[in-house]
Amino acid sequence: MADSVTRVARKERTLGPVLRIWVVLVGFVLVAPTLVVIPMSFGAGSTFQFPPGGWSLRWYGEFFGSKQWLASLANSVQVGLLAAALATVLGVAAAFGLDRARFRGRGAVRQLLMAPMILPGIVVAVAVYGVFLRWQLNGTMLGFVLAHTVLGVPFVITSVQTSLAGYDPAMERAAASLGASRLTTLRKVVLPLIAPGVTSGFVFAFATSFDEVVIALFLQTPDLKTLPVKMYESIVLEIDPTIAAASSLIVVCTTILLLVPQILRRRSDHDR
């Protein structure tokens, strides 16, 4: 009775009413503080107010009118894109290597590549600062990109490895036997299959870089700072609701970004 077994299994998976309320509650506690900044960013007063006394776009005007804010936003986007691209190239190669090759110390290599995800950010930051001081990379775009690439690689490895898990290497031999060269096989078989994993890896790597503050605080100079660094300074030095506008922008952008892989995955499920 396969049908009834399926039905029983499905029943098991639906949530009871108490659990449902609990889930909503936990979700609210996690998300609500983040969402508070959005109404605050539309406030009319010159201090943080929740709920705001009046409404205005004043702080968005302030944000987009300020050279400093815009420069830091541009820096963040640039560092994020470059770091994500580099992390994607390295991470995809590493994921393939870890998946295919059987070599001594494979586990250790994997742990090493994943370490930035586990190590406390401040430890990494101090270490990076020390090394970059010697290499004269502090305060350079290259320095930011390299440091954030290291942070992004684990995300790419994880997501590509997930898409390689259901991947049968015999497919590449099948493609070859059917007359496809290595390059054609890569283009027609391998890449389409790992594309969702690569995309979400790229997005995670970008998002990681985009809101990274600890390392960026060490690497920054007055001439080159990323958006989170600028936000930190603004809250320490000025306390001005422009930061609420900046936060809102970041929240909205990263949320949209993180939804992209979800949507992609749902669509590819649909195709199948």
Add this chain to the structure above:
Amino acid sequence: MTDDHRSGITTAHVTKEYPGIGRPAVDDVSLDIADGEFMTFLGPSGSGKTTMLSMIAGFTPLTAGSITVDGQEISGLKPHRRDLGVVFQQYALFPHMTVARNVAFGLARRGRPRAEIERRVADALEMVGLAALGDRFPRQLSGGQQQRVALARAVVYEPRALLMDEPLGALDKKLRDQLQREIARMHRQLGMTFLFVTHDQQEALTLSDRITVFNDGRVEQVGTPEDLYERPRTLFVAQFVGESNALRLNPGEVTIVRPERVTLHSGTGAPAGHQRASAVVTDVVYVGDHSRVWLRYGDGTRGCAVLPAGAVHEHRPGADVVVAWHPEHQAVVPDSEPDVAERVAS
């Protein structure tokens, strides 16, 4: 098959050694596979049969030797230049493509015009009985259907030969029988050289024109199913292909008699001119169309006799019997190391 210079597949002294492993995986194998022949590589796991197929397909480089297809040396060619079809045990269909696009893959790589591709894909799907499923994705199909798609995909561009690596290994018994018949039908219909790898001797006997029996990287015997069954040349072949009574009547050699060829007698009823040996019945199994009597000979060797349905007999476990057979139904093979039987069983 319109080509008139087809001469099948020839391997000469093909050897594969892996560094650090003493015994070659494939050791000096020379075979002639005729054009249009259904050849099966049969052997236990680790016997070299799959490695041999993989070298012909081009996935594994040779250590030594040569492989020619229709007179052309192919051992230096990349797999995608060999013009062979390959079917894998786990189907290896492309999950992101529809069934039709999977089947079209080989034709598209050969740059065939779209109309021709559509027509031939439809024909190929028709041949494997999946004409209606071209728009499905592989994961919407059952295992048996997926393997049919893989078969269609591997023959649609009329390769020089179809290589199959345990293609029925992942399917249950009923589907296996069904697909066996379909593969046999495809072979008759296409007249293509089929190269089939299996560890299942029943499958090999059912399908093949000829069988190559592999053991420890070497060829034990090449022959028709009847050759292997009735005239095994080594103890390994006798024990791997079918059941047998292996009797050590003379030193250094083993007499092989198949279970259908022996008769059982209590006391002195054995016909004149027959060979005989005494044994104890250990078990009697009624199988419907026949009964199987399991025996233990004086030296401890196990054997078995098949009695036709309806034959009246009074053999019960524990009874002493005389096993008799006509000398023309026996095969005498050289005795080999005694652990062969255990290796076959494992």
